[in-house]
Amino acid sequence: MSSSRSVVTNRKLGVVQKWSHTLIPTTREAPKDAEVPSHVMLHRAGYIRPVGAGIYDYLPLAWRVLQKIQDIVREELNAAGASELLMPALEPFELFKDTKRDETYGDNLFRVKDRKGRMNALAPTHEEVITDLMIGCINSYKQLPLNLYQIQTKFRDEARPRAGLLRCREFIMKDAYSFHTTVEGAGGLNTTYDAMYRAYTNIFTRCGLDFSAVEAESGPIGGSASHEFMVNCVSGEDTILKCPVSGYAANVEKCEVGPRPAPSKGYFAGEPTGTLEEHHTPGLPGIDDVAAFMKVKPENMLKTIVFKVDSTPEDLAKYGEEWIVAVVRGDHDVNEGKVRDASGCKVKLADIKEAEAKGFAIGFVSPRAVVGKKGVLMLVDRDAAVGFDDKKGKSMFWVTGGDKKDYHVKHFNWQRDLGKDPMDAASHLSDKGFPTGSLRGDDKYLMVADIRNALPGDPSPRAANTALVAGRGIEVGHIFKLGTKYSQAMGLIVADETQQKHPVIMGCYGIGVSRTMAACVEMSHDADGIVWPAPLAPYHVLITMVDIKNEAQQTLAVKLSKELSEQGVDVLLDDRDERPGPKFKDADLIGIPVRITLGEKAMATGGVEFKLRKSKDKGEVVAIDAVVAKAIAAING
RNA sequence: CGGGGUGUAGCGCAGCUUGGUAGCGCGUUUCGUUCGGGACGAAAAGGUCGCAGGUUCAAAUCCUGUCACCCCGACCA
Numbered sequence: 216m217s218s219s220r221s222v223v224t225n226r227k228l229g230v231v232q233k234w235s236h237t238l239i240p241t242t243r244e245a246p247k248d249a250e251v252p253s254h255v256m257l258h259r260a261g262y263i264r265p266v267g268a269g270i271y272d273y274l275p276l277a278w279r280v281l282q283k284i285q286d287i288v289r290e291e292l293n294a295a296g297a298s299e300l301l302m303p304a305l306e307p308f309e310l311f312k313d314t315k316r317d318e319t320y321g322d323n324l325f326r327v328k329d330r331k332g333r334m335n336a337l338a339p340t341h342e343e344v345i346t347d348l349m350i351g352c353i354n355s356y357k358q359l360p361l362n363l364y365q366i367q368t369k370f371r372d373e374a375r376p377r378a379g380l381l382r383c384r385e386f387i388m389k390d391a392y393s394f395h396t397t398v399e400g401a402g403g404l405n406t407t408y409d410a411m412y413r414a415y416t417n418i419f420t421r422c423g424l425d426f427s428a429v430e431a432e433s434g435p436i437g438g439s440a441s442h443e444f445m446v447n448c449v450s451g452e453d454t455i456l457k458c459p460v461s462g463y464a465a466n467v468e469k470c471e472v473g474p475r476p477a478p479s480k481g482y483f484a485g486e487p488t489g490t491l492e493e494h495h496t497p498g499l500p501g502i503d504d505v506a507a508f509m510k511v512k513p514e515n516m517l518k519t520i521v522f523k524v525d526s527t528p529e530d531l532a533k534y535g536e537e538w539i540v541a542v543v544r545g546d547h548d549v550n551e552g553k554v555r556d557a558s559g560c561k562v563k564l565a566d567i568k569e570a571e572a573k574g575f576a577i578g579f580v581s582p583r584a585v586v587g588k589k590g591v592l593m594l595v596d597r598d599a600a601v602g603f604d605d606k607k608g609k610s611m612f613w614v615t616g617g618d619k620k621d622y623h624v625k626h627f628n629w630q631r632d633l634g635k636d637p638m639d640a641a642s643h644l645s646d647k648g649f650p651t652g653s654l655r656g657d658d659k660y661l662m663v664a665d666i667r668n669a670l671p672g673d674p675s676p677r678a679a680n681t682a683l684v685a686g687r688g689i690e691v692g693h694i695f696k697l698g699t700k701y702s703q704a705m706g707l708i709v710a711d712e713t714q715q716k717h718p719v720i721m722g723c724y725g726i727g728v729s730r731t732m733a734a735c736v737e738m739s740h741d742a743d744g745i746v747w748p749a750p751l752a753p754y755h756v757l758i759t760m761v762d763i764k765n766e767a768q769q770t771l772a773v774k775l776s777k778e779l780s781e782q783g784v785d786v787l788l789d790d791r792d793e794r795p796g797p798k799f800k801d802a803d804l805i806g807i808p809v810r811i812t813l814g815e816k817a818m819a820t821g822g823v824e825f826k827l828r829k830s831k832d833k834g835e836v837v838a839i840d841a842v843v844a845k846a847i848a849a850i851n852g
Numbered sequence: 853c854g855g856g857g858u859g860u861a862g863c864g865c866a867g868c869u870u871g872g873u874a875g876c877g878c879g880u881u882u883c884g885u886u887c888g889g890g891a892c893g894a895a896a897a898g899g900u901c902g903c904a905g906g907u908u909c910a911a912a913u914c915c916u917g918u919c920a921c922c923c924c925g926a927c928c929a
Contacts, residue, residue: 245863246864248923342929371928373927374928377923697929794891795889796891797889799890
């Protein structure tokens with residue numbers, strides 16, 4: 216055994232674990248509060264146990280899976296040029312005050328008071344800590360670029376922890392931070408970002424996951440500055456849209472809608488379909504309720520959402536309070552990020568009381584509400600900015616709010632009922648052919664833009680005549696171009712060749728390690744239990760002795776375990792004094808990829824039974840001296 | 853934070869309406885018979901009914917408060 220004790224070795228031995236010597240508390244039933252498959256399976260198979268809301272023990276099997284994920288993460292990040300370090304989970308609260316994240320993170324930040332009465336935070340992420348570290352270590356461009364990462368427990372006081380390991384208050388995360396003097400060129404942020412994108416692709420591919428890399432809500436630098444890595448599975452809580460031709464994929468929060476032809480008669484143009492009728496619509500909370508009551512389809516309604524501009528103190532002094540009113544079709548959803556981008560203003564959903572004081576009858580607002588109000592820009596989604604239905608070849612029929620409580624109107628017409636002609640107000644066309652307006656202009660109070668969430672069936676933004684298709688996913692990784700947000704706020708400044716001082720440009724890159732384990736189970740399980748991809752399985756091979764008292768089986772179990780582990784295979788040996796039934800049930804539950812069963816019948820013919828967890832058949836008998844090679848081939852295959 | 857729900861043995865549940873000495877299944881322990889997909893028989897251990905008040909001769913059960921957990925929504929670098 217001397218070789219295995221060598222300090223320097225190129226061998227990696229597998230482990231052999233006897234089931235009776237470890238803790239695998241399988242259960243027939245899951246706790247009633249476990250609903251999602253990963254939660255049920257990880258509990259029943261003895262991987263996790265709840266400690267509190269959103270807090271779990273990782274039992275030996277789970278910890279082995281987590282370590283395998285971490286090993287892959289380390290190898291790929293090290294190969295991508297990153298260095299591992301470890302920062303504390305506990306940090307002084309002042310660090311969060313510098314970047315105002317004590318406010319922006321809000322109640323999600325765990326706060327801990329120490330014996331001296333000083334406030335500390337349990338870190339939800341480490342931008343502040345690492346920026347503070349770098350301030351003390353880095354002062355020249357010659358020391359950059361750098362890419363540093365850690366794998367560590369993170370804390371977030373989630374409003375509602377749920378779905379087992381998928382949304383926890385304490386979880387394991389890999390977080391990386393890169394530091395640069397430039398965005399472009401050698402050593403720039405983009406180079407590292409691309410390297411991390413490749414590293415993430417390698418990591419999730421090596422984990423055996425079916426995943427998509429999708430564009431996510433952009434960072435402060437703009438462009439495609441953020442990508443999410445999503446495990447594809449129907450139970451995912453995020454909706455993603457993909458273009459089947461170009462490979463473009465994006466989170467629904469971000470997804471662009473491809474070019475659509477402008478209305479044939481022009482935006483807003485169309486004859487009234489009838490006189491504007493007022494209808495009393497009491498006690499109808501949603502668009503669908505109103506639509507049903509008015510006997511129209513939601514797509515014939517206009518939904519009007521009031522945002523308030525999050526003004527800087529300077530703008531507030533100069534322009535006063537400013538508002539953005541977004542109009543979309545009733546069956547569409549307003550996308551706040553697109554409203555922000557189209558208007559060029561940071562916005563937030565208006566406070567109901569404040570908006571009502573301004574004269575917006577929240578819940579019953581129509582486009583008419585903006586007319587005559589100062590400091591209001593109306594953004595109209597292109598699908599709502601029409602008056603003529605080109606498909607039907609006749610003028611559109613709109614139902615919208617009555618601008619007073621419990622009233623809606625029918626036969627709203629853009630040109631007639633706004634009080635001003637919108638075609639005139641929005642007479643300037645953007646380079647995309649949209650009418651444009653501006654918040655601080657005089658009479659151009661409205662503009663047309665893409666401000667709604669994309670939907671399946673919408674045209675792809677990257678391929679002609681192609682429709683977007685929907686999928687669902689679980690976010691397991693996120694890479695992000697941070698820019699100078701933290702370096703500027705905290706003063707991480709370096710001098711360049713000409714002694715000019717610049718804030719350092721940063722990127723950050725996260726992987727939810729514990730969530731990846733759960734997402735993998737969501738993606739890969741059946742009615743009987745977990746089906747691990749070999750790279751993440753806690754053990755590669757499960758050897759089951761049908762009768763532990765049978766000496767031939769004992770001898771063979773030891774022999775096969777030794778041969779497999781010497782080849783680097785991790786072996787779990789079911790040596791429990793149980794009847795075969797429960798052993799097979801447990802084998803399926805815990806999901807080890809290869810099961811080798813030592814039983815009298817097969818051994819009488821010089822063989823053992825060999826079965827893959829993922830296959831539905833009953834397995835086959837394999838000659839004893841061929842089984843090691845066959846197992847390794849199956850694991851590597 | 854809004855809406856809904858649940859706390860009774862390790863797990864899953866019944867009992868509560870109509871107050872009267874706490875039960876079932878699984879699991880656990882022992883013995884026997886079994887032994888290839890969650891065996892059978894016998895015996896046994898295990899619960900201050902989430903917690904605190906109150907009503908009552910008497911509270912798992914009725915009342916008040918409180919805590920915990922879960923689900924839907926809001927939220928989610």
